[in-house]
Amino acid sequence: MEKIEKWGLFEVSDTGIATGNPFTDCEITGIFTGPDESVQVRGFYYGDGVYKVRFMPSYEGKYSYEISGNYKSGSDEVTLKGEFEVTAPSDGNHGSVRVKGTHLAYEDGSPYYSIGTTCYAWVLQGEERRAETFETLKENVFNKIRFCIFPKHYLYNLTEPCRYPYEKGNGEGLVKDPKGPMFPPVEKYPIMGFNYYKPNPDHFKLFDDVIEKLCKMGIEADIIIFHPYDRWGFAAMDKDADDLYLKYVVARYAAYRNVWWSFANEYDLMSNKEIADWERYAEIVCKEDPYNHLRGIHHCTKPYDSSRPWITHLSSQRVDLYRHVEYTDHLIEKFGKPVVWDEIAYEGNIGMGWGNISGQELTRRFWEAFLRGGYAGHGETFEGHNDVLWWSHGGKLYGESPERFKFLLKILKETPGTGNLVYKPGMFDETIAEAEGAPGYTLHYFGFGRPSSRTLFMDPAKKYEVELIDTWNMTIEKLGTFGGMDTVPMPGREYMALRLKEV
Amino acid sequence: MEKIEKWGLFEVSDTGIATGNPFTDCEITGIFTGPDESVQVRGFYYGDGVYKVRFMPSYEGKYSYEISGNYKSGSDEVTLKGEFEVTAPSDGNHGSVRVKGTHLAYEDGSPYYSIGTTCYAWVLQGEERRAETFETLKENVFNKIRFCIFPKHYLYNLTEPCRYPYEKGNGEGLVKDPKGPMFPPVEKYPIMGFNYYKPNPDHFKLFDDVIEKLCKMGIEADIIIFHPYDRWGFAAMDKDADDLYLKYVVARYAAYRNVWWSFANEYDLMSNKEIADWERYAEIVCKEDPYNHLRGIHHCTKPYDSSRPWITHLSSQRVDLYRHVEYTDHLIEKFGKPVVWDEIAYEGNIGMGWGNISGQELTRRFWEAFLRGGYAGHGETFEGHNDVLWWSHGGKLYGESPERFKFLLKILKETPGTGNLVYKPGMFDETIAEAEGAPGYTLHYFGFGRPSSRTLFMDPAKKYEVELIDTWNMTIEKLGTFGGMDTVPMPGREYMALRLKEV
Incomplete structure (x- = not known):
């Protein structure tokens, strides 16, 4: 019998209909039953006529499964049954990160000191840069990385991504008016006419590989579902396309134990979306994700209402240049949730204030955030390295703060009591x-x-x-x-x- | 005919009653009349049977005066008459600092960029330290200095002053319960039983000399009338003694053009005084000071209501460790008055956060304050120099920021337009x-x-x-x-x- 460790990823594949639009026309579902749980999960179209259902068991013991759907014949039917054995977790597998009071902890109870970093578009920079980024991550103590699924259009992010999330269409965009960020202007770029109902499997495969590799390295994947820095229309798809995308992403990645859902980077800059949209997205993810992964939403100047029940933790950005992490304890008291500072300016030297603080100052902000009961995230924006900036592209680090985070983490790990x-x-x-x-x-x-x-x-x-x-x-x-x-x-x-x- | 320059100090002396208590029993008043003004001012008992009336003319031309009072015979009578000539101000005499919109300017219209410093108790440290302090002031660009009239009891300020403001009594204090600051405790010090109705002329003479010398150096004297750091009872005198003191101080010093009235340092730590007291003090000073010198009141954690009409400018202290001078523009907008940051932490290395920031950080605070339309004050608290700290004792400066203030002032003086x-x-x-x-x-x-x-x-x-x-x-x-x-x-x-x- 196939064996898989607790909190590992169990996957069932099957072939099915490859014609028409399998993404919208075909469904595949799995029910996984073990001694302590029975979980129904949505599968997804993997491409090339292959369908997959992924499952993360939360208990040890013998499990059975039953796969069904219309993906094979066009009519609903049970297609596959089977069994597998869930063994004890291997070393370094502590389960997903969960909320524990106003702190974070792994599912097995061990403390999790979130030392994040941000590389928004690193996954779409090509093989060589990704390999380099993994090397850098290996040399450092970051245990969370924040990145986007959609490509990024912004300063220093003007080249095309190595993959697109959707099939290119006939040159006529489904979205006529892609509204991106304030600059650079998007007029000069061609409208590619993506078909937002036909995900590109190769694009999403990249993220499978990255999330899995991060998982093995003990790094949480803080997946940014939507973001405003766009010239392709991904920030302005219609409702149905958004919902299809959300279900696809959850079906595909939720079974990785290291996944966090970040509904947006700077949600308040996404002029096409209203609060009702974000609430609908949250509803979909809460419904589709059986593992209840952490859910946050990141803002630019106007924080989302962090008291919303679906928000598990604050994904904070400073809204004041001078005082920010120093509000950590107030925010914890106010919302009764963990506070994760995902953006507190980056070590670097670029023209904008959000990307040119010293290593000393960033390290200071980390200490303030942790000692006030919260968590902090890093980013790096140094000009002068062929326009490769860690904050967006990954690659190498040149700053002085990452070394200090190693020291900080060592100290944090020495915390007695609950570890918090x-x-x-x-x-x-x-x-x-x-x-x-x-x-x-x-x-x-x-x-x-x-x-x-x-x-x-x-x-x-x-x-x-x-x-x-x-x-x-x-x-x-x-x-x-x-x-x-x-x-x-x-x-x-x-x-x-x-x-x-x-x- | 005697000549005096505009905004200079004209003084009439006369002898009178030296028995009993001249401070409470005798009055002397002057009326000074020139081509553009007629001003009545209170004089004061100078000691040793001498009474003085001081006057600062605001216009050029021929003035006459008439001195009266009961100080000579016990009955009201006109005692002296005379004339003098007011000439143009000499170089460097720009008149008093005034409010001009939300900025400060000298009375002659020239800009005044207030680069303050704080030496709370320097006047009462003895001749040698005072001379050293004057030397340091000469080498620097501070154009305002903040200091107390009463001696100071506080950390690093535990010795007795070189003079006391009142005559010592019979060992029984008029005030039984002097309430000073939180520490150090005052129990171990003797109660000296001052007579709060008998000012010590030698004490106040010291301040004459200091204010005059500062005036010649172009430095504003920001006189702190009351403060809480007390073990002698000066912070807890009764109403009548307070009022007598206020009238005496105004009569004695108001004619120096460089005087500012700071009603308190950290008024909110003075547990014996209520808002009604401060309002009464303000009324007295407004009435007694014919020159309408600048009036402020400094706080610890709770700012006084800066909208009160008698407050000419905000004498601000940071109430947050991280954001303070960055509120300058907000405070100006809110109150429509000049904002002078009299306490934004000191360059130094002592144990408390208010006295151990770097020269870089203090300089940064100055730039923020000035560029946001305000003014800033310096202080220095370095341990390791025989317990002599500039912030309280004067003496020498060891920090790196004063040199940067010279540079800042040079730049400020290059401001075109109104200079603001x-x-x-x-x-x-x-x-x-x-x-x-x-x-x-x-x-x-x-x-x-x-x-x-x-x-x-x-x-x-x-x-x-x-x-x-x-x-x-x-x-x-x-x-x-x-x-x-x-x-x-x-x-x-x-x-x-x-x-x-x-x-």
């Missing part, structure tokens, strides 16, 4: 995090402050080992054991933290 | 200031952004000379002449500005 950090109001000028379930463990972060000493107000009945953490130079120095109101020496430099451990 | 900068909404990631009355002149500031190029959206019908200003390295580099939408090269470093001048 919770914000603890302290003095006005420090950010304090307490280990959930282990209140004797605290981190005190001073950001751009440069104390040459610091008075701590500790429980006089206890003793604390105090360490000085240089978050930039990545050193940890033991300062000794203290208790009560006491003053510890500090180096008078920026980006310092203190760690207190009750002994 | 007004905030101009631009892109999200730059702060733009336009020269009031000369809209072809703009400054674009990028703060912690590091653009390696910048696209500017200029009037295509005009040409602009563009300069790159490195606000930290203090260089100005001509980039050439541009117009319309064009991109200029930048160095990809922090703290850069561009200056555009229509040619």
Whole structure:
């Protein structure tokens, strides 16, 4: 009997109708039944007359399945039955990331410290760049990557993608007025007349491969379903095409345990879509995805109503140039959901403020976000490397912050108790995090402050080992054991933290 | 005939009653009449049987005066009459600083770019430190200094002052419960039993000398009338003593053209005083000060209602660690008054966040404040110099920001039109200031952004000379002449500005 590990991807393939439009005309469904669950999932047309149903088992034991649909004969019928065995998860397989209170954790309960990165269009840059990007990811600690399914039209993103998500039509676009972002203007580009009812299987196959490879590397795939940076009309398809696309994407990718659904990048820039559309998309994904993957929606200037029940976590972008991650604890308190800062400006040197902060400043924002109980995402936008910018194309990294994230993650992984950090109001000028379930463990972060000493107000009945953490130079120095109101020496430099451990 | 320059200080002295309590029992008043004004002012007891009336003429021409009061015989009578000539102001005498729209300007109309500094208790540190402070001021461009009349009790401020503002009494304090700041505790200090109805003339003489010397140096004296950092009871005197003090201070110092009235430092920490008290103080000062000097009140966490008519300008402190001077334009719009940031954290390395930011960060805050149409104040708190910290004691400066203020002031003085900068909404990631009355002149500031190029959206019908200003390295580099939408090269470093001048 075929064996598959728990939270692995089990796939059934079959051949069927290849004529007409299998994407709209044919259906394939699977019911998977194990000792603890019975799950019905939609399959999808894989191309070349092949249909597939994918399933992720959540329990160990013997499963059976039954495949049905009209894909074979045009009439509904049961087409295939079978059995398989679900074994224990292998090392490094912790299941999907889930919401646990106002934090994130893997399904097996182990902590997940989301250190994201953003490479919007890297999947569509061609084989060589993808390979290079995977190499870079291997050398770093990013455990989430944010990317688009549709190609991107924007500054530095003006070439055609290596694949298109739809078949090109007869030159007459189904969408006459593709509305993209403010610039660059789209007038000079040809209307390709895509058929938004005929997905291009090769395009979606690319994403299978990428998501699977990321899964093996322990990296969450934060899939951006829609985005406004468009000149091909993908941002302005009609309702039915949108819905077909959503069902296709969910049927195809939901069985990968590392999938997150990001309904949009900067939803509020998509002038063709209304709140009712986003709500309909959410309804479809909630219905079609049996695994209840994380769902977020990213904004430009106007956050989506994060209290909506389908939103599992905040996918935040700064809306103020000066104060943003410092709102993390407020947002957590307000919405009672995990806060993931997906866009807090990128390390780089391009002309726009969202892409030219220093490694120091980005690292500072990460520390603030984590110590306030949230999570942060990176991006990099350096000009001067043949117009290849990590933020969109992947490739190589040139910045100074990624090395600091390794150090940060090492520290985060040392958190006792549940492993989660919770914000603890302290003095006005420090950010304090307490280990959930282990209140004797605290981190005190001073950001751009440069104390040459610091008075701590500790429980006089206890003793604390105090360490000085240089978050930039990545050193940890033991300062000794203290208790009560006491003053510890500090180096008078920026980006310092203190760690207190009750002994 | 005696001559005095316009906006100079004219003083009449007379001897009178030296017994009893001249401060409460005796009055002296002057009426000064020139071709364009007739002003009645209160005089004061100078000590040793001497009474003085001080007057600042606002017009040129021949003036006469008449002194009266009960100070000589105990009964009201006219005691002296005389004449003097008011000549044109000398070089460097521009009159008092006034409100002009939402900006500040000297009375003669010339621009005043308020680059303040704070040395709370420097006047009471002794002769040597005062001399050293004057030397430091000479080497710098600060044109306003903020200081207290009463001595200060606070961290780093625990020694006794060189003078006390009142006569010591019999060891029984008139105020039984001096309420000072939160720390350090005041219990261990003796109650000296000051007589709050007997000012110490020597104490106030010190301030005469200091204010006069500052005036000659072109430095505004931002006099802090009350403050909470107290162990002597000066923060908790009774109503009558407060009022006596206020009248004395105004009578004594108002005729110095460089005086500003700061009703309090951190008024909201003064637990003995209510809003009604502050309003009464304001009424007294408005009535007693015939020259209508600038009036502000500084807060800790809760700003005073800045819409009160007696408040001429906002004396602001940041109430958020991360965003503060960036509210300047909002505050100007909200209150329609000049915004002076008197406390935005100090360059230094002490334990508290309000006193350990870098020179770069303080300089950045200055640029933001000025380009948003406001003004900013400096302070310095470096440990390691025998507990002498500029912020309170004066002395020497060790920081890197003062040098940058020289450069900033040079640039500010080059502003065409009225000389004022007004905030101009631009892109999200730059702060733009336009020269009031000369809209072809703009400054674009990028703060912690590091653009390696910048696209500017200029009037295509005009040409602009563009300069790159490195606000930290203090260089100005001509980039050439541009117009319309064009991109200029930048160095990809922090703290850069561009200056555009229509040619």
